[in-house]
Amino acid sequence: xxxxxxxxxxxxxxxxxxxxxxxxxxxxxxxxxxxxxxxxxxxxxxxxxxxxxxxxxxxxxxxxxxxxxxxxxxxxxxxxxxxxxxxxxxxxxxxxxxxxxxxxxxxxxxxxxxxxxxxxxxxxxxxxxxxxxxxxxxxxxxxxxxxxxxxxxxxxxxxxxxxxxxxxxxxxxxxxxxxxxxxxxxxxxxxxxxxxxxxxxxxxxxxxxxxxxxxxxxxxxxxxxxxxxxxxxxxxxxxxxxxxxxxxxxxxxxxxxxxxxxxxxxxxxxxxxxxxxxxxxxxxxxxxxxxxxxxxxxxxxxxxxxxxxxxxxxxxxxxxxxxxxxxxxxxxxxxxxxxxxxxxxxxxxxxxxxxxxxxxxxxxxxxxxxxxxxxxxxxx
Amino acid sequence: xxxxxxxxxxxxxxxxxxxxxxxxxxxxxxxxxxxxxxxxxxxxxxxxxxxxxxxxxxxxxxxxxxxxxxxxxxxxxxxxxxxxxxxxxxxxxxxxxxxxxxxxxxxxxxxxxxxxxxxxxxxxxxxxxxxxxxxxxxxxxxxxxxxxxxxxxxxxxxxxxxxxxxxxxxxxxxxxxxxxxxxxxxxxxxxxxxxxxxxxxxxxxxxxxxxxxxxxxxxxxxxxxxxxxxxxxxxxxxxxxxxxxxxxxxxxxxxxxxxxxxxxxxxxxxxxxxxxxxxxxxxxxxxxxxxxxxxxxxxxxxxxxxxxxxxxxxxx
Numbered sequence: 001x002x003x004x005x006x007x008x009x010x011x012x013x014x015x016x017x018x019x020x021x022x023x024x025x026x027x028x029x030x031x032x033x034x035x036x037x038x039x040x041x042x043x044x045x046x047x048x049x050x051x052x053x054x055x056x057x058x059x060x061x062x063x064x065x066x067x068x069x070x071x072x073x074x075x076x077x078x079x080x081x082x083x084x085x086x087x088x089x090x091x092x093x094x095x096x097x098x099x100x101x102x103x104x105x106x107x108x109x110x111x112x113x114x115x116x117x118x119x120x121x122x123x124x125x126x127x128x129x130x131x132x133x134x135x136x137x138x139x140x141x142x143x144x145x146x147x148x149x150x151x152x153x154x155x156x157x158x159x160x161x162x163x164x165x166x167x168x169x170x171x172x173x174x175x176x177x178x179x180x181x182x183x184x185x186x187x188x189x190x191x192x193x194x195x196x197x198x199x200x201x202x203x204x205x206x207x208x209x210x211x212x213x214x215x216x217x218x219x220x221x222x223x224x225x226x227x228x229x230x231x232x233x234x235x236x237x238x239x240x241x242x243x244x245x246x247x248x249x250x251x252x253x254x255x256x257x258x259x260x261x262x263x264x265x266x267x268x269x270x271x272x273x274x275x276x277x278x279x280x281x282x283x284x285x286x287x288x289x290x291x292x293x294x295x296x297x298x299x300x301x302x303x304x305x306x307x308x309x310x311x312x313x314x315x316x317x318x319x320x321x322x323x324x325x326x327x328x329x330x331x332x333x334x335x336x337x338x339x340x341x342x343x344x345x346x347x348x349x350x351x352x353x354x355x356x357x358x359x360x361x362x363x364x365x366x367x368x369x370x371x372x373x374x375x376x377x378x379x380x
Numbered sequence: 381x382x383x384x385x386x387x388x389x390x391x392x393x394x395x396x397x398x399x400x401x402x403x404x405x406x407x408x409x410x411x412x413x414x415x416x417x418x419x420x421x422x423x424x425x426x427x428x429x430x431x432x433x434x435x436x437x438x439x440x441x442x443x444x445x446x447x448x449x450x451x452x453x454x455x456x457x458x459x460x461x462x463x464x465x466x467x468x469x470x471x472x473x474x475x476x477x478x479x480x481x482x483x484x485x486x487x488x489x490x491x492x493x494x495x496x497x498x499x500x501x502x503x504x505x506x507x508x509x510x511x512x513x514x515x516x517x518x519x520x521x522x523x524x525x526x527x528x529x530x531x532x533x534x535x536x537x538x539x540x541x542x543x544x545x546x547x548x549x550x551x552x553x554x555x556x557x558x559x560x561x562x563x564x565x566x567x568x569x570x571x572x573x574x575x576x577x578x579x580x581x582x583x584x585x586x587x588x589x590x591x592x593x594x595x596x597x598x599x600x601x602x603x604x605x606x607x608x609x610x611x612x613x614x615x616x617x618x619x620x621x622x623x624x625x626x627x628x629x630x631x632x633x634x635x636x637x638x639x640x641x642x643x644x645x646x647x648x649x650x651x652x653x654x655x656x657x658x659x660x661x662x663x664x665x666x667x668x669x670x671x672x673x674x675x676x677x678x679x680x681x682x683x684x685x686x687x688x689x690x691x692x693x694x695x696x
């Protein structure tokens with residue numbers, strides 16, 4: 001009935017330390033434990049497919065909202081640029097439409113290659129000088145991938161693939177290592193906070209509250225502060241700064257806003273390193289919370305198991321008192337257990353247990369023997 | 381205490397090695413790409429001069445016009461003739477965008493133009509990214525059994541020892557994933573997308589599945605693409621499945637490294653199974669019964685050589 005580690009009180013303590021899974025992705029899901037294997041598998045599949053449908057629903061909702069927000073804006077931009085084009089063509093009658101389109105096509109592809117044709121081309125800084133390449137390498141390894149710079153030669157692309165194949169796991173190791181070190185620090189800090197709180201609140205609540213506090217604190221440091229800094233340096237609006245920081249730290253990295261495009265590459269590189277910190281922190285906190293859930297479940301299981309043991313020992317005492325099969329070695333059948341349970345008024349031994357085998361409601365002593373057989377059949 | 385000092389030393393070692401790796405990458409990228417960039421720049425200058433010479437346009441108004449065109453193009457609005465009908469924000473494209481947002485691939489083409497769109501993106505991403513990670517991890521947990529544990533036990537029963545069995549299985553898995561999720565889709569992409577070569581296809585698959593998402597190649601971006609909606613949905617499904625397989629590979633590798641003692645050697649955390657998978661299944665069988673029929677509660681993660689758990693190392 002009981003798993004081996006439930007009996008070991010040390011196991012609960014061991015698992016209180018937050019552990020980081022290698023992929024550093026949060027996993028906090030509680031599925032109910034079951035006795036029967038196939039039922040567990042079926043239930044888990046149900047849970048997974050339920051979550052999957054939720055994700056699809058989430059995507060559809062997002063799609064409709066984005067469409068509603070962006071399409072009008074896009075149409076007005078289209079009209080504006082078409083008007084510009086017609087105006088240009090009207091103003092300069094020696095240019096025909098096809099020539100202009102050709103030029104525009106070439107300009108657009110040049111821009112995508114990183115060369116900005118407007119302005120004086122000769123004194124533009126290269127996009128592939130050492131510091132920019134360093135920044136690019138950083139965005140590849142952290143999987144942000146802004147895309148404002150991207151390799152255009154075949155050799156560059158092949159090297160990019162090989163570089164990322166080695167670099168992303170390397171960064172992952174780094175994150176895991178950093179996260180683990182942070183974990184010990186945070187664990188100690190949380191323990192200190194717990195000691196300070198003297199109220200009669202459950203351990204679980206304290207842990208969750210302190211973890212939430214640290215998350216809030218971390219958000220301030222990693223989101224609000226950089227947003228203010230970037231707003232100041234790059235001259236973006238508040239919304240744009242927060243947008244940039246969130247998009248970068250979640251490693252989405254659209255590239256419509258890139259810090260360091262105008263030459264502040266040190267800040268940009270620092271931000272890229274900051275991603276590592278952020279992800280380590282985020283993973284650490286989620287590992288913390290999931291470890292907390294795990295421990296709560298264990299504690300509850302231990303609790304229930306303890307009460308079960310106590311109930312069993314009380315029943316044994318009572319059965320010897322009542323003189324029911326005291327000397328016999330066989331186990332008490334459920335029917336007889338219920339018999340003794342119903343006979344004694346000690347309802348405190350079974351506080352929250354509604355387990356069917358222990359507490360067969362409505363079973364009167366007269367029918368004990370017949371029902372007993374039925375129960376045994378049922379259990380088989 | 382000695383082990384704590386050792387772990388800090390290892391960490392600094394990792395950081396230093398990471399910085400060196402970045403520098404190395406920077407040098408190589410710089411030397412490969414810079415000459416090509418110079419050439420392109422010269423070409424553009426020549427193009428501009430030619431255009432200005434043969435027409436009545438002066439430089440200033442051309443600059444102005446080009447700037448406007450580029451600004452519009454940055455957000456996906458093209459001034460070219462044959463792209464006027466298609467929108468970047470119809471339902472299928474918006475869903476594709478939402479998908480790139482929550483999987484953190486983030487191509488960046490298109491991006492939200494309006495302030496409201498940007499604000500919504502922030503909120504949407506903050507909720508959607510952990511959610512998607514959760515789904516992917518849950519799926520990987522379920523898929524782990526038929527794709528990893530069952531074949532490994534099969535290999536074991538056919539005579540291989542535990543450790544070589546895991547290595548053989550991992551290599552086979554890598555080959556299958558590369559064939560199904562890189563080579564085959566790359567061939568399909570280079571066929572469907574007119575301007576992509578096969579190498580471009582593989583490059584795109586790799587950059588997308590690692591969630592880097594540079595955005596230099598985006599599928600279904602061509603103006604006259606037939607079956608665009610179907611194509612976009614197919615790419616979304618491919619991204620999701622591909623990401624799942626990458627996580628599976630990562631997890632399998634981590635479990636394998638655990639088994640071979642690599643993670644404890646480097647003092648990295650072991651591959652802990654999540655709360656989902658409370659009764660952890662070992663990667664290899666110790667007894668010949670199939671894993672499903674075994675008493676789940678009795679099975680614990682395999683610990684060859686009785687290595688100390690990471691918990692105890694830290695407590696010291």
